[in-house]
Amino acid sequence: MESAPLPCPMTGVQLIDEYFIENRTRLLDLAAFLDRLDRAADPAVDADFRMRAFREAVRTLSGSDGDRVGRIQMIFSDPRTEPTDGLDQKSACGAYRPEKGER
């Protein structure tokens, strides 16, 4: 069965009225995290594969092309198409770690 979208009954301004403050808080948390990393002054931060993906995601966040969430999900995703030969670790870490020679 095909499903028709279920549009949000709120107007854009109503959405801002209701959700601005909590998203302002999230944005400040994000900014504070990046500032904290700057203060750490650790050269390893810039080389970290997670933070490379994170910064790319932040750039996508500030774009205006729509479906930001879908595109950010794909920035963090493993782009490979085949199963791996063996188990490297039990849990995911949140961003794809490129293999040597990639990116």
Add this chain to the structure above:
Amino acid sequence: MEYIDMHAHMASRTTDDYEQMALTGCVALTDPAFWAGFDRSSADGFDDYFHQLTEVEPKRAARVGIRHYTWLCLNPKEADNRSLARAVIEKIPKYLDRPNVLGIGEIGLNRVTRNEVATFQDHLDLAVAHNQMILIHTPHLEDKYKGTRIIVETLLKDGRIDPGRILIDHAEEHTIGMILKNGFWAGITLYPQTKVSPQRAIDMIERAGPERICVSSACDWGPSLPIAIPRFALEMRRRCHSERSIRKIIYENPAAFLSQSPRFTLENVTDRNGQKAAPSAPLGAR
């Protein structure tokens, strides 16, 4: 408002959690086989676990008027161990006729290894051999897109199971489309940090529409919220969605999916004293 939690690992939760769920309107839940947080040392431990899921938890749930159902399998977190998988899968058929067993689950992939794919296929064979419904776990975080794609391709290639009898869980923005367009049910898990917030879940439902989508708490031994569904309902109200739309997502959709099993019913629950408890009655009235 009454609701059904499609995915709650109650074997990892306290009696207080059952009570909170009952107080907030939970009438039934399904408890898929899970990872203990460590790898079991042998397949024998699964006899105890399957006993807990089919005998102990239904009684705990019935004390507060909740119907407890379960899905059996070796969870994807341990599925890379092929010898363990074979031994556990061999044990499952003797539990399939227990009255609260709805099918095979949550099977799927974790880190998307070749062994995990082979164990997933073994579970599919088991489900087909016993005409069981299936609940599927998809990997988290960076593994999700790749894992969901391989799961969907494997199921489509297999072709033995009606997609309408399969729920693919932990759907997110980049995977829900491929799940729904191929006729499967999609589950959205409301879980802090590693899964989906109520706000994002509602966004997905607004975009995809409400058909064949269920939400669940996925509460387990990790930081999670057994009353995530009533909080989701609250968020839908905040966004001005109708009570009818809310009820469709948190009650009617899971009831429709689960009712494909003849074992699933929302009729009265029998508590530990053998007395009937009406699921919708206020807890204090019992």
